[in-house]
Amino acid sequence: ISPCGQYGTTIATDLAHNLNAKPRYVRNALAHDRLAVQSFQTDDARTFHDLIPDIPIGILDADRPTDTELTELSQWADQINPQHTVTDQALVDRIHQLGMTTNVWTVDEPGAIRKMTTLGVDGIITDYPQTLTQRG
Incomplete structure (x- = not known):
């Protein structure tokens, strides 16, 4: 450090x-x-x-973390918070399997918000939180 x-x-x-x-x-x-x-x-x-x-500690990551990184981080981190563009079902499932939660960032488009929701992420970091409550 x-x-x-x-x-x-x-x-x-x-x-x-x-x-x-x-x-x-x-x-x-x-x-x-x-x-x-x-x-x-x-x-x-x-x-x-x-x-x-x-x-609780969250690790923000613009890149997709490797399984080795996830396993190591699960020893002390509580959240893995990747950029939504590198997040898929396998990553969400692995993070959960290792006992951590995931909050994806920065998800501003309604379609991307819906996609992340269907993946089962635990939270969405957005510049437009009102999008989460709009119907459409």
Whole structure:
């Protein structure tokens, strides 16, 4: 992990420090399933997980993760959140088989939203959430 600040801290350790300073907020947010940390940087996500293992971790990925990567990530990550364009039924099924959930991103077209829904994804990251409630 490369240092981000002049004192050798990383974004993961800074975030963990700030959240640890607010234990009541963290307890309340976790009790209501309103807190998770996501990152494209697997090393930072792992560092954060090691510091605060109770907070769910999501790994964002623009590329399709390999089965080896998925298996390794399932040892400590809670979510695999791939770009929707690399997501298919086999990937969703494998993520679920390994005990993780999946939230696909960034799904803005109604047809793509419907497709992801039929695959059984656990969540959809979109710039247009109103699309999810429209009938059509």
